[in-house]
Amino acid sequence: xxxxxxxxxxxxxxxxxxxxxxxxxxxxxxxxxxxxxxxxxxxxxxxxxxxxxxxxxxxxxxxxxxxxxxxxxxxxxxxxxxxxxxxxxxxxxxxxxxxxxxxxxxxxxxxxxxxxxxxxxxxxxxxxxxxxxxxxxxxxxxxxxxxxxxxxxxxxxxxxxxxxxxxxxxxxxxxxxxxxxxxxxxxxxxxxxxxxxxxxxxxxxxxxxxxxxxxxxxxxxxxxxxxxxxxxxxxxxxxxxxxxxxxxxxxxxxxxxxxxxxxxxxxxxxxxxxxxxxxxxxxxxxxxxxxxxxxxxxxx
Numbered sequence: 001x002x003x004x005x006x007x008x009x010x011x012x013x014x015x016x017x018x019x020x021x022x023x024x025x026x027x028x029x030x031x032x033x034x035x036x037x038x039x040x041x042x043x044x045x046x047x048x049x050x051x052x053x054x055x056x057x058x059x060x061x062x063x064x065x066x067x068x069x070x071x072x073x074x075x076x077x078x079x080x081x082x083x084x085x086x087x088x089x090x091x092x093x094x095x096x097x098x099x100x101x102x103x104x105x106x107x108x109x110x111x112x113x114x115x116x117x118x119x120x121x122x123x124x125x126x127x128x129x130x131x132x133x134x135x136x137x138x139x140x141x142x143x144x145x146x147x148x149x150x151x152x153x154x155x156x157x158x159x160x161x162x163x164x165x166x167x168x169x170x171x172x173x174x175x176x177x178x179x180x181x182x183x184x185x186x187x188x189x190x191x192x193x194x195x196x197x198x199x200x201x202x203x204x205x206x207x208x209x210x211x212x213x214x215x216x217x218x219x220x221x222x223x224x225x226x227x228x229x230x231x232x233x234x235x236x237x238x239x240x241x242x243x244x245x246x247x248x249x250x251x252x253x254x255x256x257x258x259x260x261x262x263x264x265x266x267x268x269x270x271x272x273x274x275x276x277x278x279x280x281x282x283x284x285x286x287x288x289x290x291x292x293x294x295x296x297x298x299x300x
Contacts, residue, residue, distance in 0.1 A: 021195070028187075047073040050082045100141040101152040102174045105159075107140035107254075109172050110247040121169035123162065126150070133167050139254050156182070172243055190268060212269075217276060228271060235269050242267055 027193050029039055051069040055061035070077040108114050108121045116122050125283050126146065127134040137146050150167070153159040158171040201208040219227070246265065253262040 009123075012260065026138060028184075029045040035199050044073075044075060044079065045083055045087070046170055048080055049087070056154075063256065068171070101144050102160075104137055104149050105153060105172070106176050106243070107136055107249075107252075108169050111136075111139070113250050116160045123166040125166055141253075172240065193266075193268060218278060224273070231271055235271075239267070239269060 003049070026039075048069055050065045051072050053071075054212075055065055055068065059065075066077055066080045066084060069075075069084075070080045073080070108124075112119075114122055114124065114136055122131060124131060124133045124136065126132065129135070133150060134146050137143060137149050141149060143149055150281060153174070154161065156174060158169070158174055160168050160170055162168055197209050201211060246267075
C-alpha cells in the first residue's frame with residue numbers, strides 16, 4: 001500500500017514538473033502556429049524514440065522491438081511500426097552540419113597552429129597550405145567540403161570575410177538562439193541537454209553531474225541591471241577559461257589523428273528572471289483568518 005502511495009505521489013510530482021516545463025514550450029508552439037493535434041503527434045514520436053533508445057541501452061536490442069515499445073508507450077503496435085519505419089532520424093541529420101561547424105570554430109580558438117603569437121585566432125585564407133580555413137576544416141571536421149561549414153559560420157556571424165578575402169573569427173560560441181529554423185534547433189538542443197542532465201542526476205544519484213543553481217526570489221528591481229551586468233561579465237570570463245581547458249588540442253580527438261570514439265562534454269550557463277508578487281504580512285494574516293472562518297462554517 002505504502003509503495004503504491006509513494007508511486008502515486010511521485011507520479012503527481014512528475015506531472016506537475018512536466019506542466020511547468022511545458023509552459024514555455026507551449027508558448028513557443030502557439031507562436032509557431034502548432035496546435036494540440038500536431039503536439040500530440042510529436043509526443044507519440046518522442047515516446048517511441050525514448051522507448052527505442054531505452055531498449056538499446058538497457059536490453060541491448062540491436063533492432064527496435066515494436067511489440068515491447070507498444071506495451072510501454074500505450075500505442076498500438078501498428079502505430080509504433082509505422083513510426084519506426086518512417087523515422088530517418090532527421091534530428092541527427094539536421095544537426096550534423098551544426099556540430100561540425102562548432103568543432104571547427106572551437107579549433108580556431110584553441111589550436112595554436114591557427115592562432116597568433118598572442119594566442120588570438122589568426123586571420124585565415126580560405127584555402128592553401130599551412131594555416132588556412134581549409135586545413136582547419138580538415139583537422140576538426142569529417143566534412144570534406146569547406147563551403148558548407150564556412151557558409152554556416154558566416155550565417156550566424158561567428159566569422160567575417162574581410163576585404164582581402166581572409167576570414168576573421170568573431171565569436172567563440174556558435175549556439176546563438178534566433179527566431180529562425182537554426183535558432184529553434186539550438187533552443188531544442190540546449191533544453192534537451194539541460195533536461196538530460198537533471199534526469200541523469202535523478203536516475204544516478206551516486207554519480208551526479210555538476211549542477212549549481214543560484215537565485216534570489218525577492219530581488220529589489222533597482223539592483224537588477226547592475227547585477228545582470230556583473231553576472232554576464234563573470235560568466236563570459238569563466239566560459240572562456242573553461243573553453244580553453246575543455247578544447248585543448250591534446251585532449252581533442254580529430255579525424256586526422258585517427259580518433260573514432262569521443263565524448264561530448266560541455267557546460268551551459270544562462271541567466272533567468274521572472275516577475276514576482278510578494279504577499280504582505282497583512283494579506284497573509286487576512287487570508288489565514290478567512291480560511292479559518294470558512295473552516296468553522298463548514299463544521300457547523
